[in-house]
Amino acid sequence: xxxxxxxxxxxxxxxxxxxxxxxxxxxxxxxxxxxxxxxxxxxxxxxxxxxxxxxxxxxxxxxxxxxxxxxxxxxxxxxxxxxxxxxxxxxxxxxxxxxxxxxxxxxxxxxxxxxxx
Numbered sequence: 001x002x003x004x005x006x007x008x009x010x011x012x013x014x015x016x017x018x019x020x021x022x023x024x025x026x027x028x029x030x031x032x033x034x035x036x037x038x039x040x041x042x043x044x045x046x047x048x049x050x051x052x053x054x055x056x057x058x059x060x061x062x063x064x065x066x067x068x069x070x071x072x073x074x075x076x077x078x079x080x081x082x083x084x085x086x087x088x089x090x091x092x093x094x095x096x097x098x099x100x101x102x103x104x105x106x107x108x109x110x111x112x113x114x115x116x117x
Contacts, residue, residue: 003072005107006045007045007048007049007052007054008072008076008106008107009035010031010035010042010045010049011049011054011065011069011072011073011076012073012076012077012080013031013034013035014026014031014055014063014065014069014073015065015069015070015072015073015074015076015077016034016073016077017030017031017034018065018070018073024064024065025058025061025062025063025064026062026063026064027061027062028042028043028046028062028063029042030062031063046063049063049069053066053068053069054066054068054069054072055069076106078114079106079109079114080102080103080106081102082114082117083098083101083102083105083106083109083117084098084099084102086117087101087102087105
């Protein structure tokens with residue numbers, strides 16, 4: 001699987017919406033709102049994620065993460081949170097500035113670095 005930053009952000013967002021709402025099927029409109037993009041863009045990415053076996057599309061209902069998609073989504077959320085804690089506790093950056101920095105760093109770090117953090 002070729003994992004781009006966009007794919008990572010979509011999977012992380014879908015996972016977050018699913019876990020926070022305690023629902024397995026997530027509406028494309030909810031993803032569009034969270035990512036502040038058009039529903040058409042979400043629909044295009046959903047087609048790619050289906051091909052990558054990361055989501056299942058339920059016509060007119062929404063999408064659902066596959067077990068592989070859910071596992072990746074949890075990993076991406078974990079990495080983001082680890083960066084947030086590292087930036088705050090080790091580098092003493094205020095919480096106000098951490099989210100965007102963690103967003104950038106989560107894409108650049110290797111698995112071995114994340115395990116050490």
